[in-house]
Amino acid sequence: MALIYSHKLASIGDKENLYNLEAKLKEERKHASTTSLYYAGLFLSFTAKYEKAADYINKCLRKDPNYTDAVVLKSWNDMYLDVKMHMSIQDCLELVLSKNDKNVEALLGLAKLKYLMKEHDLSNLMLDKLIIYYPREVVPLIEKLKNEFAMQKWEAVNDTIERVLSLEPTNSEALKIKVFISLCKNSDYIETVDQLNTFFNVLENEETHNAYQFYDTAQIFSKACGRSSTVMSQVFRFAQYASQMYSNNVDYLSEVGYQCILQGKYKDALSFFKAASKIDSNSITALCGLTLCEMYEHGASDQVSQQVELLFEMQGNNKFPILYLLSAQLNSKSPNAISFLSQAIESQLKIASTYPYSLVYLKHLDPEFLLQVFKEYKRHLPKKPFVITSYILYSQEDKNSSTDTCFNVLKAICSACPGLVPALFELAKLKFQFGQPLEGEKLALQIGDLDNTHAGSQVLLTQIFIQLQQFSKAAQCLEMCLSYNFKVRDSAMYHFLNGVILKSFNQPQDALSSFSTSIQILTSKNNSGNKQIDAEFNIIDRATLYFLTIEVQSILGHFGDAGKTMQEAIQEFSYTSEENRLLIARADIALGKGDIDNALDTLNEVKPGQPYYFQAHSKMAHIYLKEKKDRAMFTNCFKEIVTNHPMADAHTMMGDAFMSIHEPVQAAESYDIAFKGNPTNIQLVKKLGNALMKMHEYDKAIQHYENAINLCNDDDLRFEYLELLIKLKQYDKVDSVISSELNQPYNKDKDTPTLTRRIKLLLIQAKSRELKNPTATNTNLILTEAKDLQGAVLKRVEIDSKGDLQEEKEKLSHILCLLAKVKSVKEPMTAANLLSEALIYSPRNPDTLLALSKLYAQMNNPEKCEQTCSVLLNADPNNESAAVMMADLAFRKVDFDTAQRHLSQILSVKPKSCEALAQLIEVQWRRGKLSEVETMMEQARQVMEKREDPEYSYCEGLYSAYLGKVNSALRQLNVARRSARCASGAAKRMVLLCLSQHAHSDTLREDDTRILALRTAEKLLAEVNPSERKGLQALLQLASKQKSNAERVLQELLPSISEEGAHEDPYLILAIANAYNIVKQPTRAKNILKRTISSIPWTPEKADGLEKCWLEVADIQIGSGRTEAAKELLAKVLIHNKSCTAAYQYLGYLTEKDQNYKGAAQNYEQAWIHSAKSDLSIGYKLAYANLKLKKYPECIVVCRHILKVHPEYPKIKKEIFEKAKTNLRT
Structure with a gap:
């Protein structure tokens, strides 16, 4: 039997010998044993003669029904003969396994059956058993590899390939799948060529006489390489090798011919097909090839048509799909063309669907053929534009079944070959043109990931971003496209897109130049532009180009040129589908001349049902809104559009119109109607969700997103939904x-x-x-x-x-x-x-460098902090955060002059920098020169875009607080709470101001103002940074001065004082000290306050709290008579804050006590100035010191100020003011 097969395969002309062998076979068959019958069946099954094999196997089993190997072979043979008999096959295999659960062939057979039934997980479970039993065997691993491949689990596929090749480096199945991953998944043609070359060498050495393996490889990869010339040249070697090995094999010769067709070598292909047809004149494959060569080389003709009809007749019920494609091309202008193309797709997909996803499936799917069918099909789709500059509905046709067919065929190709760039690119364009720009964007980005030099995908992204009105992104993509392929600049499309982008950037003159260049390239007889990019520049895009040119010329006032362009447009577009756009262009010219009524009348000539009715009436609507400020007519225009054409897109357009005039309720109604007609449109889902959010219908918005995610399973929607939940x-x-x-x-x-x-x-x-x-x-x-x-x-x-x-x-x-x-x-x-x-x-990322600088500052490492800031400022000299950080470093070193210089420098460049301004206010306050901030604040006020900017309000609140204007400060800081950056700091300062209002109350009487201040502080605490909250909360509790509250505070805070960070919180220590004072334990209060002098380093964050603690210590020292220690501590306070009124007061008191009235006057004067002359008790002391120093004019000035504010101020009039006046006269 094997000898007969080999004689026929090799086409040996020894007929006598063949006759003798066949006679001997007949004789042997009469007396064959079960073993002979088994091996005969096995051989026939291996040679894919499954029906003949079944006869021998059945005879074998009739002789010995318990022959286990024959039962297993029958299962395998039936599996390939008709997998639909899976239940009987499974029963046979399970019967064998019930007798021996480690029967390798049965286990493999059951796994294979599950694989063919596409139950891949179950198949793998069985294979895992075999892999455990036989860890060094390759066969179970190969079958597992096929399952993982079928499930497209690429990581697992790669792992299994490595495992197989480690056991058998020349395994052909693993090597072929490795080639597939490089070619069809990763789109890496260079790697593919290397791997194909390696695989060829392996086959040449290991499978020298296995022509089918070479032939099969050529068939698979030539159909899935997107006609890449580098890959095709390698694949051609495989087909050529097979044909040279068996030069009389019609299929092998025909395959070489098809390879030549794919490379555009029609004459070479013709010679191979002629050679094949000489061997077998009835070979449909060879005859189809001859017809293809005739068609591609000489075009459609009666001869080709007759050949196709003959081939249809020669075939039975199962026609070659290629014949349907040829019929469609021959009848391209006939309504039957679409029917032929649909049959081509249907028959091709039907053939492939019988196989699990595999290399065999890929070969029968034939992505290259399906792409050719799609390109032919595309000619019959409704024309759609590539450049969409506004909300335009180009056609009002119902959902087109041809469009669905095109989508399905491209999805089938892309699913089978996820890295096939030509198919992905066609699908991306189709998605974009038929209302799915976001899906198109994803695919275009995917192409960019696979091939970052693909200029076409960047052009498409530019077109998508233009439609989405994201012109900055469009400009970036166009620039990137140019960097990939400078020849793109020669295309009309490039200049057209560039013009649209420039127009959006309000650069009409440059836009006009680009539009003119684009028209020039299109109308040039010797058009040497980029034909690949301009191939799909259809009549709609041409019309858009002309009419945008007219619009820009009108904007620039070039009405003469606009008129000339209009005449050219009339000549080109009259009596075409774009004719009505001429009216829109005329309206643009009228609008440019200021003739608004004429523009409206012209647009109104476009009636419902006519092409471009939508554009004309939407333009009318915007003229009513922008030129006539008539919102009612604006919405009325869109209502007319929806009334006349109640389509989903029209309702979407109306929703957009309502959103543009801030009417989210009506917008949501329109979006909802559109959404019901198109519930899987991601853009529409987002628009409706946004409208619901604007209406504050948060629960409805959440439910809407949840329903949409369940329906669409879209990641972008899922992420947007999660961000919405965070926002809420x-x-x-x-x-x-x-x-x-x-x-x-x-x-x-x-x-x-x-x-x-x-x-x-x-x-x-x-x-x-x-x-x-x-x-x-x-x-x-x-x-x-x-x-x-x-x-x-x-x-x-x-x-x-x-x-x-x-x-x-x-x-x-x-x-x-x-x-x-x-x-x-x-x-x-x-x-x-x-x-x-x-x-x-x-x-040199600014944000990272800044974060590192701040971290070094936090770690008390000023050297590295300064070094990092210097790097940041070298990279970005005007980086306000870096300048603020450098100022902060100087601030931490108590070098206020350097800090002021850095801050003033950045504010001179960026006066709106509220971060720098806030720090400058604090620096100038600590320098004792708060008045110098007023100029900078005025400059910032002038450039502020918002009348009530929260961050600027924070600066104003800070300034008012330092001036002692508490109510004004609270009001401004309250506004600052709206800013995310300032909210916590503003809340903290408000709490401190509320506490200071309470502390400066003359009595402990719980009047309304005092209670209100404490309640406000209590509410604000929740907004303070949690790490700073504990100390302030304790001070708030102690505001009542009640012993029970003080005891509670001590009970809560004393255990936590040993915690990391807590012992360095000055407000926490101040609270404990105050609590000790309330419970009459002043010694403990003094001891805990002393910690702040030596153990807590001064930082800007702790400055205010430390100052309060140091003043408390100074007060205790003065009370106990330790005046020198008090003076030393007060001097330390003034080093850190030259505006500290309390420190000057204490020093004034001490110098006055020493009868040093000159020193007292100087200190009281500083206290008087830095309190903004608001604390009248300081004024009284200053006046008294001046009286003692006989500085009567100065004394009188102070007295007059006090009496103006408080005419009945005790003692001052009689004891100081009158005496000073009397002494001045004498």
């Missing part, structure tokens, strides 16, 4: 949703998209937890996992050279910064290392 402070729900999502099996895969999705979810979860509890460190593990995963993604991008490497580095840098922020509280050194690592991935 539903942190627990965010945590629950993300935890549930992360635990899903599909989020545990190791492929790059899954890792990227997981990273995003982890970052959102970390953000939510941090907002819920800023002091908690429960984001540590989350961010660590995100860091590790991003590191893995980055390594893959580096190895594969796919995707944006710098973008991935930036992402890792960002995650490292987030992790550093968490670690900075308890592990500052680790945080510094993380930030340093972040700078490796994103060198």
Whole structure:
């Protein structure tokens, strides 16, 4: 039997010998044993003669029904003969396994059956048993590899390939799948060529006479390489080798012919097909090839048409799909063309669907053929524009079945070959043109990841971003496209898109220049532009180009030129589908001349049902709104559009119109109607969600997003939904949703998209937890996992050279910064290392350098802090944060002059920098020169865009507080609470001001003002940074001066004073001291306050609290007669704050006590100036000191000020004012 087969295969002409062999076979068959019958069946099954094999196997089993090997072989043979008999096959195999559960062939057979039934997980379970039993065997691993391949678990596929090749380096199945991954998944043609070359050498050495293996390889990869010339040249070698080995094999010769067609070598192809048809004149494959050559070389003709008809007749019911494509091309102008194309697709997909996803499936799917069918089909789709500059509905046709067919065929190709760039590009364009720009954007970005020099995808992204009105992104993509391929500049489309972008940037003159260049390229007879880019520049885009040119010329007042362009447009577009756009262009000219009524009348000529009715009436609506300020007519125009054409897109347009005039309720109604007609439109989901948010219908918005996610399963929607929950402070729900999502099996895969999705979810979860509890460190593990995963993604991008490497580095840098922020509280050194690592991935990143500077400052390492700030300022000399940081460094060194210089310098460049202004106010206050801030504040006030800017209000509140204007300060700081940056600081200052109002009350009477101040402070505490809250809360409790409250405070605070950080909180120590004073334990109060002098270093954050503690100590020292120690401490206070009124008062008191009235007058005068002359008791003491010094004029000035504010001020008039006047006269 084997000899007969080999004679026929080799086409040996020894007929006598063949006759003798066949006669001998007949004789042997009469007396064959069960063993002979078994091996005959086995041989026939191996040669794919399954029906003949079944006869021999059945005869064998009739002789011996218990022949186990024959039962297993029958199962295998039936599996390939008709897998639909799976129940009987399974029963046979299970019967064998019930007798011997380690029967290798039966286990493999059952696994194979499950594989063919596409039950891949079950198949793998059986194969795992075999792998455990036989760890060094390759066969079970190969079958497992096929299952993993079928499930497209690429990480597992790669792992299994490595495992197979470690056992058998020349395994053809593993090597072929490795080629597939490089070619069809990673789109790495260079790697593919290397691997094909290696595989060819392996086959040449290991499978020298296996022509089918060469032929099969050529068939698979020639159909899935997107006609890449480098890959095709390698694949051609395989087909050529097979045909040379068996030069009389029609299929092998025909395959070489098809390879030549794919390379555009039609004459070479013709010679191979002729050679094949000489061997077998009835070979349909060869005859189809001859017809294709005739068609592609000489075009459609009657001869080709007759050949196709003949081939249809020669075939039975199962026609070659290629014949349907040829019929469609021959009848391209006939309505039957679409029917032929649909049959071509249907028959091709039907053939492939009988196989699990595999290399065999890929060969029968034939992505290259389907792409050719799609390109032919595309000619019959409704025309759509590529440049959409406004909300335009170009056609009002119902959903087109042809469009669905095109989507389905491209999805089938892209699903089978996820890295086939030509198919992805066609699908991206189709998505964009048929109302799915966001899906198109995703695919275009995917193409960029696979091939970062693909200029077409960047042009498409530019077109998408123009439609989405994201012109900055569009400009970036166009620039990137030019960097990939400078020849793009020769295309009309490039200049057209550039003009649209320039127009949006309000550069009409430059836009006009670009539009003119584009028209020139299009109308040039010797058009040498980029034909690849301009191939799909259709009549709609041409019309858009002309009419945008007219619009820009009208804007520039070039009405003569606009008229000429209009005439050219009339000649080109009259009696075409774009004719009505001429009216819109005329309206633009009228509008440019200021003739608004004429423009409206012209637009009104476009009636319902006519092309461009939508554009004309939407333009009318915007003229009513912008030129006539008539909101009613604006909305009425859109209502007319919806009434005449109640389509989903029209309702969406109306919703957009209502949103533009801030009518979210009506917008939501319009979006809802549109949404019901198109519930899977992601853009529409977002628009309706946004409208519900604007209406403050938060529960409805949440429910809307949840329903949409369940329906669409879109990641962008999921992330937007989670951000919405965070915005609504539903942190627990965010945590629950993300935890549930992360635990899903599909989020545990190791492929790059899954890792990227997981990273995003982890970052959102970390953000939510941090907002819920800023002091908690429960984001540590989350961010660590995100860091590790991003590191893995980055390594893959580096190895594969796919995707944006710098973008991935930036992402890792960002995650490292987030992790550093968490670690900075308890592990500052680790945080510094993380930030340093972040700078490796994103060198000289301003935010990272600033965070590192602040961390070094927190770690009390001013040298490294200053060094980092210098690097930042070298990278960005006008970086306000760096300047503020340098000022802060000087501030920490109590070098207020240097700090003032840095801050003044940055404010001269950026007067709006409220961070710098706030710090300058504090620096100038501590320098004792608060009055000099007024100029800077005035400059900032003049450039502020908002009348009530929260950050500027913080600066004003700070200034008012230092001037002693408490009510004004509270009012301004209350506004500052709206700012995320200033909220905590503003709340803290308000609490302190409320406490100071209470402290300066003359009595302990619980009047309304005092109670209100304390209640306000109590409410504000929740907004203060948790790390600063405890001390202020205790001071608030002690405001009542009640002993029970003081005891409670001591009970709560004394245990915590030993905690890390707490012993350095001056407000906490001040609260404990006050509590001791209330419970009459002044010695303990004095002892705990003394800590603040030596053990707590002065920092800007602790400055105010330390100052209060030091003043308390000075007061105690004065009371106990230790005046020198008090003077020393007060001098220390003034070194840190030259505006400290209390310090000057104490020094005045001490010098006055020593009869040193000159010193007393100087100190009281400073106290009087820095209290803004608001504390009249200081004024009294100053007046008295001046009287003693016989400075009568100065004394009188002070007295007059006091009496003006408080005419009945005790004693001053009689004892000081009158005496000074009398003495001055004498």
